[in-house]
Structure formats: C-alpha cells, structure tokens
Amino acid sequence: MGALISLFAVAVLAVLAAVGASVGDGPRFVLGVIVPGVAFAVFLAGILYRVIHWAASPVPFRIPTTTGQARSLPWIRNNELEAPSGLLGVLGRMALEVLFFRSLFRNTRIELLPEKQKLSYLADKTLWAAALAFHWAMLISILRHFRFFVEPVPVWVDWLESADGFFQVGLPVFFATSILYLVGLAYLLARRFIDPKVRYISLASDYFALYLLLGIGLTGFLMRHVEKVDVVQVKAAIAGWASFQAVAPVGVGVWYFVHVFLVSVLFVYFPFSKLLHAPGVFLSPTRNLANSNRARRHVNPWNPEVVGHSYAEWEEEFHDKLKASGYALEKE
Amino acid sequence: MLAETLAHSRDTILDRWIESVIARYPEDTAGFLRRQADRFANPVGASLREGLAEVLDGVLGGAEPGALEPALDRVIRVRAVQDLSPAAAVGFVFELKRLLRDGLGDAQAGNTAALAEIESSVDRAALTAFEVYMRCREQVWAIRNAEVKNLSVGIMERVAEWRARREAGEDAPRNQ
Amino acid sequence: MAEKSPQELIQIDFTPPPRNWMNPAVDFEARRGTWSYPAAVKNLDYLGMPNPREWSPTDLDWKLPPNWKQIIHDGFEDLLKKYRSLKIFMDICVRCGACADKCHFYIGSGDPKNMPVLRAELLRSIYRQDFTTMGRIFGSLAGGRELTEEVLKEWYYYFFQCTECRRCSVYCPYGIDTAEVTMMARELLNLVGLNINWILEPVANCQRTGNHLGIQPHTYKDNVEFLCDELADVTGIKLDPPINRKGAEVLFVIPSADYFADPGTYTFCGYLMLFEHIGLDYTLSSYASDGGNFGLFNSVENLKRLNWKIYQEARRLGVKWILGGECGHMWRVMHQYMDTLNGPADFLEVPRSPFTGTVFSNTASTKMVHICEFTSDLLRHGKLKLDKSRNDKYRVTFHDSCNPARAVGLLEEPRYVLKNVCNHFFEMPENTIREHTFCCAGGAGLGNDENMEMRLRGGLPRGNALRWVRDHNDVNLMTCICAIDRATLPPLANYWAPGVEIAGIHELVGNALIMEGENERTTDLRGLPLVPEKEEQGDV
Structure with missing residues (x-):
C-alpha cells in the first residue's frame, strides 16, 4: 500500500515537471531556475537547522557500544577501531563506519544448516554490498556533476570521469557508477518487496525515497545515453543559474526538467526525513565517543539533583540491629 | 513397493512438511525461518529442519515408538514455549499423514494395508509428541517454581538453620 | 461448542x-x-x-x-x-x-x-x-x-x-x-x-537497605559468616572478611545475589579466598552492599540515587580505590554512568595493585577496577599458586555477559583468567560470543518467574549455542561474569541444554587456589567431590 502510494506520488511529480516543461517559458523558468534555487536553499537551511537542533541537546552520558577489546592492561591487545580509547581510534572507527559501512558487514555465518551450505558466503553480505555500491556511486556521480557547475572544468573531475568510464563501453561512455547506482538502488528496493521481514517494517516514506532516487538516476541515465542531451546547453543553463543570471534554460529536453525537479524534491525532502541519516551518523553517541569512560570523566550538564539514602540515615534506621551484631558505628 | 516410493519422495515430503510448519508463523518470521541459513542465528529453523528430518526417517524406517522421542523433543521443546496452543504445538505431526498420501499419489491404491501401517506409526509419533509436549510444559512449571524459591529465599533458610545452631551453642560442621 | x-x-x-x-x-x-x-x-x-x-x-x-x-x-x-x-x-x-x-x-x-x-x-x-x-x-x-x-x-x-x-x-x-x-x-x-515490580521492589529495597534483596545489615553479616563457615569445611581455613572497616586500601563492591543465592555464593567464596591468598587490605560494606543497580532499568534519578552510596561509602571508609565483583549491568553503571552521575572521585587514588605495582590507568578517573582485570594482572605476574587440575571435572565454556562485552569491552580478561585456572576450555560458536553474545533473556529487570515463558523463548539462541558445545565438546559448565546470568542461566540451561551447570569465574579461581595451610581438598566449593565418582562406567 505504502509502496503504491509512494510510486504514485513520484510519478505525479515527474509528470508535473514534464508537463510544466512543455507548456512554455514561464513554467520552464520556474522549473529550471526558481524551484532548484529554493530547493537548494531549503536543503542547506534544513540540514543546518536539524544539526543545530540535534546539537542543542547535550550528550548526558558516554555510551559507546564496544565491539572489541577495550584498552585495559598493557599486555592485552586492545582493538582501537572497535573500542577506541581516544580520538584517533574514534576517527578510525567513524571512518570505517561512514566510508565502508563497517557495522552492516558484521553478519558472520559460522555453521550453516546442511541443505543451505550451497549458498555462497557472500550472499549474507548483499545488503552491505548494495548499500555501499549505491552510496559510493551516488557520491561519485554528484562529484562528476561538477563538470556542469564549474568553468573551467576542474582537473579532478576529468580524472574521476576517466576512472569511472574505465571500461570504455558505449558512446557516450557508460560510467560504472551509473550502473552501480541503479543496480544498488534496485536491490535495496527489491528487498523491501521480497524479504517479508523488511516488507513488514517498511513505511511509505521508505519507498518514496527509493523511487525518488531511482527516478533521478533513470532520468540522468536517459539524458546521457538515450536522449544524448546537448551538454553545452545544459551547462549554459546551469551556469546561468549558478551565477544568479536567471534565464529559462533553452535547448534542453523534458528529461532535464524532470531530473532537476526530482532532485529539487529530494533536496526539500531530505532535511525532514530519514535521509538525515547522512549527517546523523556523525552524531551517533554509540559510535562517535571514545570508550575511555573510566579514564576520563564525562560531564552531564543536567546531572539530576537527587542524592541517595545517606550512611547516617541508614545507620540511624538500623541502629539497634547494627549494634546487636557488633558493627562499629559512627554514632554510638 | 510402497516403501520404495516413499523413500524416493522423502525429500519432497520433508520440504513440504517443514514448509507447512513454517507457514503457520507470521509472514515476516516465516521468511526469516526459511532463509536464515546459520544454525546459531536461526535456532528455531534449525530445530525444525533437523528434528522433522529425523522423525520422518524414523516413521519411514519403521522405528520403535520410543526412538522418535529425541527428535520430537528437538522440535517440541521450542514450540512448547512459543505462543502456540497445545494443539498447534503438536498438531504438525498429523500433517504428515496428508503429506504421505500426497507423496504416494497413485501408488496408494493396492497398498492400503502398508499405508495403514505407516499411518499408525504417525499416530504413535503423535502420541509421543503429546507426551513430550506435556513433559516440556511440566518442566517449565518446575523451573518456574524452583525459580520462585531461589529468587525469593536464596540461602536464607540454610542461614536460619545455621543461626539457630549457633545460638544453641553448637559448633559442629554442617555438611554431614 | x-x-x-x-x-x-x-x-x-x-x-x-x-x-x-x-x-x-x-x-x-x-x-x-x-x-x-x-x-x-x-x-x-x-x-x-x-x-x-x-x-x-x-x-x-x-x-x-x-x-x-x-x-x-x-x-x-x-x-x-x-x-x-x-x-x-x-x-x-x-x-x-x-x-x-x-x-x-x-x-x-x-x-x-x-x-x-x-x-x-x-x-x-x-x-x-x-x-x-x-x-x-x-x-x-x-x-x-x-x-x-x-x-x-x-x-x-x-x-x-x-x-x-x-x-x-x-x-x-x-x-x-x-x-x-x-x-x-x-x-x-x-x-x-x-x-514492573521486579524492578521497583529491588530499587526500593536498595534505597533503604543498600541492596536489592532488602537484606538488613545484621542478616548481611550472618550470610557472610555462614558462607565462610561453609567454605571452611572445604578448605579447612576460616576466613573473617572485614565489613565496614575504616582505613582499608580497597572497598570491594559486589552484586547482592553473590551472598544471597547459589551459585553466586560460590563465586563470593572465590573472591574471599583470592583476597586471603594474596593478603589484600580490603573491606566489604553492608551499607554499599550492592553494586548492582536496577535504577538503570527504571530512571536516571533512581540510577543515580542507588549508585550514590558507592562513592559515599568509599569516602567514609577512607579507602584508596574500589574493586568490583562479577556483575554485568553493575559494570555498565560503573563504567558508563557512575563517574558522570556521582563523581568526580577526587578523594580516591588511581588504582594500583599492591602486589604487582600495576597502575590501572584505564580507571584513572573512576578509580574502580573490575575483578577480572585485577585477577588477570595477578596471574600475569605469577602471584597466584594454582592447581588447575582441581577443575578437571569441568569442561568449561564462557558466556560473555552483554554489558561487560558491549559496554565495557571486557573480552580477554575473563578468558585469560579461565585459561589459567582450568584445563578444558571451549568457546561457543563465534557469532554467539564476544560482541555477538546472546543475552540470558532475563536482564534489565525481566528475570522474574512470571515472565518465564518469554525468558525461555529469548534464551533459545544462547541455549542452542550452549547445546552445541555440550554435544560437540562435552561441555558441562558455562561460566559468566554476571549475577543476573548466574540467576537466569541455570533455568535456561536446564531447559535448553540439560547437564550444563553455571558458575562465576572466581568460583573456578577459588577451586584452583592453593591456600596456605589448607586441608587437602577433596571437594570443590560446592561441596561436591573433585573427582566425580564413576561407578556406572565399570566396563573400562
């Protein structure tokens, strides 16, 4: 149900953009200039707001999840990346988590059931592999887009593109990341349908984000490989936008507008949704804190004002019994 | 003849039997029980696969009634503490009759006597299953009772005895 | 119908x-x-x-x-x-x-x-x-x-x-x-x-008497003396552990179950034997008579209130540092919460083992050492006289208790101690130990009897792994470093892997320790023969 509603929503958005782009210069101006501009502003402001909102609440306790041996005695080998004792270890742990999705890689299978042994060991890592493929591909694709934003094209973009198009297949060359992006996303979507567990927990918003990203990827792919859009025109359109000399893009097709519109929707949606996991992972207290609890004191700004039952009260309450059993007392 | 046909379709019958048990779980859980291949990550699935295979082989091989007990225990021990009615917890055994008939198909005709023999061994297995179930439930209650005592009384009774002896001026070792 | x-x-x-x-x-x-x-x-x-x-x-x-x-x-x-x-x-x-x-x-x-x-x-x-x-x-x-x-x-x-x-x-x-x-x-x-009452009653008890079980100070003393008496039957040595003694070097804090119910009591005896063996200058406290803290399972206020007495008592008794026994959630509290809630412990000194000179710099602020850290340091420096063979009847595995594993990172120390005090040690499958460890299903206040069905369900993954080593390695003892484990694992093992007993690590330490002036040991701390009688196996 949620999957259908979301599909419908994304389709409507795409059609809206396509129709708008076909009716005239006015809507093209809105879709090509105003909407992306506003969306990008919302995106930046929204994320900034959210991160400030998060940071406004303190971290009252240091609660890292230790996933390896802590630093204790000098002759016991500690695992700095799994139970970091200091900043370096934390940076390493976060890097592994953010760059390589360390925790998703933890599914270890030891003793397989007899008839399941033919399953490859890697089969258990598909979620990790697909997630990693999609996220890295997205990052590289975004970086590749700098070709459109910066003039002259920075040299690292050229490097990135030649590495990405290493296989030299097709004309224009297919980027490995385009394929990884689409395949990765397709898998992430498919498992929400196929795996009953994941289907059960999935919300409409989970599908929405996936459809949106797929829509963006597909329209981009179509523009490059099917429509073979005029890159110079696209660049002119974007350059005008980026330098605030707003003119309605000319000479680019409908796909461009759909692509840009879906990206705009994503921008606006991002700071209000689970996509916040991107900035959020950096603030997760079970991962970004050192397990140095007993070595360095962590301060809680709102430490509760309560105190316990004092020794004096306790001694008074049990005075006779204490005395009868021969305890040394503070007050006789 | 009958035995041969059944031996031939043993794997199919077993798969269907396991599936019929798994299918009674909520959909998402059933998926997990089916797919998770690691025996330690999926102990319920493991107990079903191993237990049911052993029971089926026992039934087909004409095992003594008592011999099926460990295998049935493997399955029912889990089901006895899950959210299942007693009928649901042991009823899966009866399911086997239908599956055996299905597995035989046309071969049923002319083998009525032999089939009846196998079916009655399924019935015996069902009775054993019921006994195993009751034993597991009784064990749960026994554990619970022992727990009440251990958690609320601990060593206090022994300490009280010891204290009484101390007050009576005895100093003999207790452990005799 | x-x-x-x-x-x-x-x-x-x-x-x-x-x-x-x-x-x-x-x-x-x-x-x-x-x-x-x-x-x-x-x-x-x-x-x-x-x-x-x-x-x-x-x-x-x-x-x-x-x-x-x-x-x-x-x-x-x-x-x-x-x-x-x-x-x-x-x-x-x-x-x-x-x-x-x-x-x-x-x-x-x-x-x-x-x-x-x-x-x-x-x-x-x-x-x-x-x-x-x-x-x-x-x-x-x-x-x-x-x-x-x-x-x-x-x-x-x-x-x-x-x-x-x-x-x-x-x-x-x-x-x-x-x-x-x-x-x-x-x-x-x-x-x-x-x-739920299983949380709030211990919290109320602890607030009043200093421990979750509501044991009053005179009964506390009786329990300790009783256990020492029983221990004397095993070793021939009558221990007299100090309680509320001012000026001791170390305050020793344990979960109350260790002096209240079996098999924790044997672990308790193990601690006391260890301290006697090395001559530690320590004291117990009948006021700070529980390191465990069900406030953790209830509210931050109750967590702080119950934990408050530990530093207070350390200050009153004038000890230099604190040593803590085997307990899971207690160690989550001591490691991740105590210093923040009730510190700074600037009246204590950075813990230093008087026997090995080791400074426990990892506890420089909280000033509280885990007994497994302490004991493994002693073992490393060869300070203990041991007869491992006294644990030979046991084929031992180790259950990583959730909190020491996933909140403290205490994985190697208990294993080091175990391997030094027993000859037959076997790990359970890799994805069920260390940071992957499966819970006893009775933690966080759920270890009551009315919740038994749920506990047994939740105990299946642990029980299943235990059954595996029982069947493949003849394991007959699962050790742990948690008082809740010692209470909840026996029924779990009883149901899922019958024939496996549960023990704290320091019970095995106690078995193996060669005490000065002890009788020849014929039984373990449980009063059972060191070498089980094998009458049935007459056909060898």
Missing part, C-alpha cells in the same frame, strides 16, 4: 498479526507468562514515584491519570531536550532491517514487534506524529500514529520485553541502540505509573 477438525485446531491462536504493525493490540490474558507484574503500591510510595495504585495489565482500565496524554507528551519533549541520543535515534533510522533478526526475543518468539527496529518504531511513530513536520502533515504515510491507550499498553508489553543487551546496536549502521530507546520509553511509562 462446534467441533473442530485437527486442521482447524492447529491454526488457532497463531494467525499472523494484522498486516500493518501500526494497529496496536496486546491480549495480556492470552499472553500470560510473557509479561511482568506491575509495581506494588508500597514501592512506588516509598520512592515517591507517580500514580501508585493496584492494577493488573489484564484489567481493561489501567487507571491512568486523566491527563496522561499530556504527561507523556511533555515527558517526551523533556527527554528530547535532555538526550541527543534520543533525537538522533528517532530521526535517522532507515529501516534497513539489519537489526531485525539480531534480537534473541525475536529469534526465539517470532513476534515481529520484537524486532529491534519495530520496538523502536513503537516509540518513533508517536515521536513523528507529535514532534516532526512530516508526521504532522502526512500522519501514517510518514510513519506517524496517534497516541492511544492501546499504544501505551503496547509500550508496556514490548519495552518490558527488551533486556537492554545492546546486541542490535552492534549491527546497526548508525549505532542506534535499542537499550537507550527502551530506557527512554520506560522513563515515559514511569510518568504515568506503568512500571
């Missing part, structure tokens, strides 16, 4: 839940054995907590305060202001499902709401509806739902079905910790008087 065919009977009771998890409905009557009794009035009264009353989860009317919705809403807002963790964990879950099959309760019960992600969604759905833009606008499409009494009942059911073991947080790509979510939910439930 209509006749039912066997087919129909089989299908009764276990129909899949409604497709949408958002419809809350828990039938408490039908699910007896899987929930815990509510807190008694006297305990809430004693602690000054809200809405004390007689009630049962099976009642239709839970006697909530009339403005309960507002109370929960305000409480939620307050928690969001206090805990960044809560904000983050509410906002960033992507429902990838990596945690879904990692919970022992889900694995054993198959109840979908025991998947960590859904357990958190029970709270998250309310958060979305009440505190996020998307939830306000799109409602259930954005995963929001209305807070109703049914939802509250569901919270009571499922947040007292989480043992705060943190296994799910190991696999979460964002480190979302269901233990933290459960703690927040329980804080909210407290506000309207929904809490």
Whole structure:
C-alpha cells in the first residue's frame, strides 16, 4: 500500500515537471531556475537547522557500544577501531563506519544448516554490498556533476570521469557508477518487496525515497545515453543559474526538467526525513565517543539533583540491629 | 513397493512438511525461518529442519515408538514455549499423514494395508509428541517454581538453620 | 461448542498479526507468562514515584491519570531536550532491517514487534506524529500514529520485553541502540505509573537497605559468616572478611545475589579466598552492599540515587580505590554512568595493585577496577599458586555477559583468567560470543518467574549455542561474569541444554587456589567431590 502510494506520488511529480516543461517559458523558468534555487536553499537551511537542533541537546552520558577489546592492561591487545580509547581510534572507527559501512558487514555465518551450505558466503553480505555500491556511486556521480557547475572544468573531475568510464563501453561512455547506482538502488528496493521481514517494517516514506532516487538516476541515465542531451546547453543553463543570471534554460529536453525537479524534491525532502541519516551518523553517541569512560570523566550538564539514602540515615534506621551484631558505628 | 516410493519422495515430503510448519508463523518470521541459513542465528529453523528430518526417517524406517522421542523433543521443546496452543504445538505431526498420501499419489491404491501401517506409526509419533509436549510444559512449571524459591529465599533458610545452631551453642560442621 | 477438525485446531491462536504493525493490540490474558507484574503500591510510595495504585495489565482500565496524554507528551519533549541520543535515534533510522533478526526475543518468539527496529518504531511513530513536520502533515504515510491507550499498553508489553543487551546496536549502521530507546520509553511509562515490580521492589529495597534483596545489615553479616563457615569445611581455613572497616586500601563492591543465592555464593567464596591468598587490605560494606543497580532499568534519578552510596561509602571508609565483583549491568553503571552521575572521585587514588605495582590507568578517573582485570594482572605476574587440575571435572565454556562485552569491552580478561585456572576450555560458536553474545533473556529487570515463558523463548539462541558445545565438546559448565546470568542461566540451561551447570569465574579461581595451610581438598566449593565418582562406567 505504502509502496503504491509512494510510486504514485513520484510519478505525479515527474509528470508535473514534464508537463510544466512543455507548456512554455514561464513554467520552464520556474522549473529550471526558481524551484532548484529554493530547493537548494531549503536543503542547506534544513540540514543546518536539524544539526543545530540535534546539537542543542547535550550528550548526558558516554555510551559507546564496544565491539572489541577495550584498552585495559598493557599486555592485552586492545582493538582501537572497535573500542577506541581516544580520538584517533574514534576517527578510525567513524571512518570505517561512514566510508565502508563497517557495522552492516558484521553478519558472520559460522555453521550453516546442511541443505543451505550451497549458498555462497557472500550472499549474507548483499545488503552491505548494495548499500555501499549505491552510496559510493551516488557520491561519485554528484562529484562528476561538477563538470556542469564549474568553468573551467576542474582537473579532478576529468580524472574521476576517466576512472569511472574505465571500461570504455558505449558512446557516450557508460560510467560504472551509473550502473552501480541503479543496480544498488534496485536491490535495496527489491528487498523491501521480497524479504517479508523488511516488507513488514517498511513505511511509505521508505519507498518514496527509493523511487525518488531511482527516478533521478533513470532520468540522468536517459539524458546521457538515450536522449544524448546537448551538454553545452545544459551547462549554459546551469551556469546561468549558478551565477544568479536567471534565464529559462533553452535547448534542453523534458528529461532535464524532470531530473532537476526530482532532485529539487529530494533536496526539500531530505532535511525532514530519514535521509538525515547522512549527517546523523556523525552524531551517533554509540559510535562517535571514545570508550575511555573510566579514564576520563564525562560531564552531564543536567546531572539530576537527587542524592541517595545517606550512611547516617541508614545507620540511624538500623541502629539497634547494627549494634546487636557488633558493627562499629559512627554514632554510638 | 510402497516403501520404495516413499523413500524416493522423502525429500519432497520433508520440504513440504517443514514448509507447512513454517507457514503457520507470521509472514515476516516465516521468511526469516526459511532463509536464515546459520544454525546459531536461526535456532528455531534449525530445530525444525533437523528434528522433522529425523522423525520422518524414523516413521519411514519403521522405528520403535520410543526412538522418535529425541527428535520430537528437538522440535517440541521450542514450540512448547512459543505462543502456540497445545494443539498447534503438536498438531504438525498429523500433517504428515496428508503429506504421505500426497507423496504416494497413485501408488496408494493396492497398498492400503502398508499405508495403514505407516499411518499408525504417525499416530504413535503423535502420541509421543503429546507426551513430550506435556513433559516440556511440566518442566517449565518446575523451573518456574524452583525459580520462585531461589529468587525469593536464596540461602536464607540454610542461614536460619545455621543461626539457630549457633545460638544453641553448637559448633559442629554442617555438611554431614 | 462446534467441533473442530485437527486442521482447524492447529491454526488457532497463531494467525499472523494484522498486516500493518501500526494497529496496536496486546491480549495480556492470552499472553500470560510473557509479561511482568506491575509495581506494588508500597514501592512506588516509598520512592515517591507517580500514580501508585493496584492494577493488573489484564484489567481493561489501567487507571491512568486523566491527563496522561499530556504527561507523556511533555515527558517526551523533556527527554528530547535532555538526550541527543534520543533525537538522533528517532530521526535517522532507515529501516534497513539489519537489526531485525539480531534480537534473541525475536529469534526465539517470532513476534515481529520484537524486532529491534519495530520496538523502536513503537516509540518513533508517536515521536513523528507529535514532534516532526512530516508526521504532522502526512500522519501514517510518514510513519506517524496517534497516541492511544492501546499504544501505551503496547509500550508496556514490548519495552518490558527488551533486556537492554545492546546486541542490535552492534549491527546497526548508525549505532542506534535499542537499550537507550527502551530506557527512554520506560522513563515515559514511569510518568504515568506503568512500571514492573521486579524492578521497583529491588530499587526500593536498595534505597533503604543498600541492596536489592532488602537484606538488613545484621542478616548481611550472618550470610557472610555462614558462607565462610561453609567454605571452611572445604578448605579447612576460616576466613573473617572485614565489613565496614575504616582505613582499608580497597572497598570491594559486589552484586547482592553473590551472598544471597547459589551459585553466586560460590563465586563470593572465590573472591574471599583470592583476597586471603594474596593478603589484600580490603573491606566489604553492608551499607554499599550492592553494586548492582536496577535504577538503570527504571530512571536516571533512581540510577543515580542507588549508585550514590558507592562513592559515599568509599569516602567514609577512607579507602584508596574500589574493586568490583562479577556483575554485568553493575559494570555498565560503573563504567558508563557512575563517574558522570556521582563523581568526580577526587578523594580516591588511581588504582594500583599492591602486589604487582600495576597502575590501572584505564580507571584513572573512576578509580574502580573490575575483578577480572585485577585477577588477570595477578596471574600475569605469577602471584597466584594454582592447581588447575582441581577443575578437571569441568569442561568449561564462557558466556560473555552483554554489558561487560558491549559496554565495557571486557573480552580477554575473563578468558585469560579461565585459561589459567582450568584445563578444558571451549568457546561457543563465534557469532554467539564476544560482541555477538546472546543475552540470558532475563536482564534489565525481566528475570522474574512470571515472565518465564518469554525468558525461555529469548534464551533459545544462547541455549542452542550452549547445546552445541555440550554435544560437540562435552561441555558441562558455562561460566559468566554476571549475577543476573548466574540467576537466569541455570533455568535456561536446564531447559535448553540439560547437564550444563553455571558458575562465576572466581568460583573456578577459588577451586584452583592453593591456600596456605589448607586441608587437602577433596571437594570443590560446592561441596561436591573433585573427582566425580564413576561407578556406572565399570566396563573400562
């Protein structure tokens, strides 16, 4: 149900953009200039707001999840990346988590059931592999887009593109990341349908984000490989936008507008949704804190004002019994 | 003849039997029980696969009634503490009759006597299953009772005895 | 009543839940054995907590305060202001499902709401509806739902079905910790008087007497003397451990179960023998007579109150540092909470072992050392005289208790001690130990008898791994470093892997220690023969 509603929503958005782009210069101006501009502003402001909102609440306790041996005695080998004792270890742990999705890689299978042994060991890592493929591909694709934003094209973009198009297949060359992006996303979507567990927990918003990203990827792919859009025109359109000399893009097709519109929707949606996991992972207290609890004191700004039952009260309450059993007392 | 046909379709019958048990779980859980291949990550699935295979082989091989007990225990021990009615917890055994008939198909005709023999061994297995179930439930209650005592009384009774002896001026070792 | 065919009977009771998890409905009557009794009035009264009353989860009317919705809403807002963790964990879950099959309760019960992600969604759905833009606008499409009494009942059911073991947080790509979510939910439930007696009674007891079991100081002393007397029968040496002694170097803090119930009592004897053997200048305290802290399972205020006495007593007795016994959640408190809540402990000194000279710099601020750290240091320096063969009748495995493993990172020390005091040690399968360890299913206040069905379900993954080493390595003893384990694992083993006993590590240390002037040992600390009689095996 949620999957259908979301599909419908994304389709409507795409059609809206396509129709708008076909009716005239006015809507093209809105879709090509105003909407992306506003969306990008919302995106930046929204994320900034959210991160400030998060940071406004303190971290009252240091609660890292230790996933390896802590630093204790000098002759016991500690695992700095799994139970970091200091900043370096934390940076390493976060890097592994953010760059390589360390925790998703933890599914270890030891003793397989007899008839399941033919399953490859890697089969258990598909979620990790697909997630990693999609996220890295997205990052590289975004970086590749700098070709459109910066003039002259920075040299690292050229490097990135030649590495990405290493296989030299097709004309224009297919980027490995385009394929990884689409395949990765397709898998992430498919498992929400196929795996009953994941289907059960999935919300409409989970599908929405996936459809949106797929829509963006597909329209981009179509523009490059099917429509073979005029890159110079696209660049002119974007350059005008980026330098605030707003003119309605000319000479680019409908796909461009759909692509840009879906990206705009994503921008606006991002700071209000689970996509916040991107900035959020950096603030997760079970991962970004050192397990140095007993070595360095962590301060809680709102430490509760309560105190316990004092020794004096306790001694008074049990005075006779204490005395009868021969305890040394503070007050006789 | 009958035995041969059944031996031939043993794997199919077993798969269907396991599936019929798994299918009674909520959909998402059933998926997990089916797919998770690691025996330690999926102990319920493991107990079903191993237990049911052993029971089926026992039934087909004409095992003594008592011999099926460990295998049935493997399955029912889990089901006895899950959210299942007693009928649901042991009823899966009866399911086997239908599956055996299905597995035989046309071969049923002319083998009525032999089939009846196998079916009655399924019935015996069902009775054993019921006994195993009751034993597991009784064990749960026994554990619970022992727990009440251990958690609320601990060593206090022994300490009280010891204290009484101390007050009576005895100093003999207790452990005799 | 209509006749039912066997087919129909089989299908009764276990129909899949409604497709949408958002419809809350828990039938408490039908699910007896899987929930815990509510807190008694006297305990809430004693602690000054809200809405004390007689009630049962099976009642239709839970006697909530009339403005309960507002109370929960305000409480939620307050928690969001206090805990960044809560904000983050509410906002960033992507429902990838990596945690879904990692919970022992889900694995054993198959109840979908025991998947960590859904357990958190029970709270998250309310958060979305009440505190996020998307939830306000799109409602259930954005995963929001209305807070109703049914939802509250569901919270009571499922947040007292989480043992705060943190296994799910190991696999979460964002480190979302269901233990933290459960703690927040329980804080909210407290506000309207929904809490369980197995937590609140120990808390009230501990506040009053200093320990969860409500043992008063004269009884405490008797228990200790009694255990020393029993120990003297085994070793021939009568120990006289100091209690409330001022000027000792070390205050020794333990979970109260260690001097209250078997098999913890044998671990207790092991500690005392060790201290006697090395001549440690220490004291016990009948005021700080429990390191365990069920406040952790209830509210941060109660957590702080109960923990407060530890430093207070250390100060009063004038000790230099604190040593802590084998206990799981106690060590989560000591490691992650004590210093923050009740520190700084600037009146203590950085712990230094008087026997090896080792300075425990990893505890430089909290000044509290884990007994396994202490003992493994002694072993490393060859300070203990041991006869490992006294544990030869045991084929030993080690259960990593959740908190020492996933909150402290104490993995190698207990193994080092074990390998030094016994000859036959076997690990359980790799994905069930260390940071992957499976919970005993009785932690976080759920280890009561009325919840036994749930405990046995949740205990299946651990029991299954234990059964494996029992069958493959003839393991007959599972050791652990947690008092709750020592109480909850015996029934678990009894049901899932009969024939395996449970012991603390220092019980085995006690068995192996060669004490000066001891009698020749014929029995272990349990009073059982060191070499089991093998009459049945006459055919060798």
